[in-house]
Amino acid sequence: MTETPCEHCERMMQPYLDRVLSVSEQAEAELHLADCEWCAKRYRFEVKLRQYVRVAASEPMPPELKEKLAALRTPLT
Amino acid sequence: MAGNVAVMADEEAGRNALRLATEARDRVRFEEDVLALSDQVYRVARHLAGSREEAEELVQETYARAFRSWRSFTPGTNLRAWLLRILTNLNIDRGRRKQRTPDTQPLEEGDYFLYNRLEEATADGNVEEDRVVERLSQDGIVEALSAVPHDFRDVIVLVDIGDFSYQDAANILDIPIGTVMSRLHRGRRILKRELAETAVGEEA
Numbered sequence: 001m002t003e004t005p006c007e008h009c010e011r012m013m014q015p016y017l018d019r020v021l022s023v024s025e026q027a028e029a030e031l032h033l034a035d036c037e038w039c040a041k042r043y044r045f046e047v048k049l050r051q052y053v054r055v056a057a058s059e060p061m062p063p064e065l066k067e068k069l070a071a072l073r074t075p076l077t
Numbered sequence: 078m079a080g081n082v083a084v085m086a087d088e089e090a091g092r093n094a095l096r097l098a099t100e101a102r103d104r105v106r107f108e109e110d111v112l113a114l115s116d117q118v119y120r121v122a123r124h125l126a127g128s129r130e131e132a133e134e135l136v137q138e139t140y141a142r143a144f145r146s147w148r149s150f151t152p153g154t155n156l157r158a159w160l161l162r163i164l165t166n167l168n169i170d171r172g173r174r175k176q177r178t179p180d181t182q183p184l185e186e187g188d189y190f191l192y193n194r195l196e197e198a199t200a201d202g203n204v205e206e207d208r209v210v211e212r213l214s215q216d217g218i219v220e221a222l223s224a225v226p227h228d229f230r231d232v233i234v235l236v237d238i239g240d241f242s243y244q245d246a247a248n249i250l251d252i253p254i255g256t257v258m259s260r261l262h263r264g265r266r267i268l269k270r271e272l273a274e275t276a277v278g279e280e281a
Contacts, residue, residue: 013188014262045192045206050237052210053268056218057238061119065133069115069140073108 005032009039013046107147111140114157121239122164124222125231135171139164158245161235165249184266191269191276198277212276221271229264232257237265 003011012029015021021029033040119136126132142163143150150159195209222230235246236257243261247254 007187010187010189014265018258018261020258041206042189042192045209046188048206048210049191049213049269052213053218053222054238056213056215057124057222057234058120059123059129061116061136062129062133065119065136066112066115068137070112072137072141072144073112074104074144 006036006039009033009036013043017046104147107150108144110156111143111160114160117157118160118164121161121234124234124238125165125168127223135164135168138167142167155245158241158249161239162249184263186266186270188266191273194273194277213272217272217275221268221275224271225264225267229260229267232260233264233268236261
């Protein structure tokens with residue numbers, strides 16, 4: 001089964017954004033992205049999505065919990 | 078002679094007092110370092126656990142154990158990873174792993190799936206990717222994340238939310254680094270499938 005250049009680019013997206021591709025694989029991906037706005041858009045979306053998930057998933061700690069944790073410290077003798 | 082013994086006993090007592098003072102100082106410093114990380118620990122714990130309540134309990138148990146076993150921490154190593162390893166082990170001890178369901182369903186969707194679905198669902202079909210992200214609500218993201226099976230979610234939470242390296246995540250979860258990477262890649266795809274379901278009601 002042969003894949004199209006865009007399918008190949010899709011498969012390279014996560015390792016590319018995680019910076020775990022070899023230098024030649026990375027160059028190959030960049031060559032395709034420079035010419036293919038369809039894929040480039042999806043890469044930019046992925047970067048945004050990762051930032052968005054990180055922010056959305058970050059809930060502040062309840063203030064009472066911080067006090068409870070401090071109370072668990074070993075008392076000074 | 079008797080005087081010598083007394084001097085030696087004094088010196089011994091002095092050394093002991095110094096040792097205890099040094100240890101107390103080290104312990105206080107350790108406790109302060111650990112407490113300073115509590116926001117970051119909670120942020121990760123919140124999504125490793127099933128609910129806010131569980132996360133709070135888990136963080137308290139983690140801190141109680143960390144304060145007790147502070148001597149087993151090697152200074153100069155990653156304290157946040159050390160805490161998360163305690164937390165992950167406690168989470169497993171709580172029996173959470175009983176409900177472990179390795180995701181064996183075939184995952185047809187590739188990495189462009191979510192974008193394609195969101196774009197299709199957008200009226201004019203040709204919008205900037207910034208606007209496409211805005212279709213996802215914060216609640217939708219939290220909900221989608223909780224729908225990802227534990228094994229995959231743990232890795233996403235540690236790496237993508239907790240900013241741990243693959244190596245730290247591997248140490249925390251006690252799995253090989255290759256497994257961290259494969260679970261991360263698959264987990265992110267599962268997350269995108271879940272996000273597509275919450276955002277556009279797609280039945281996968």
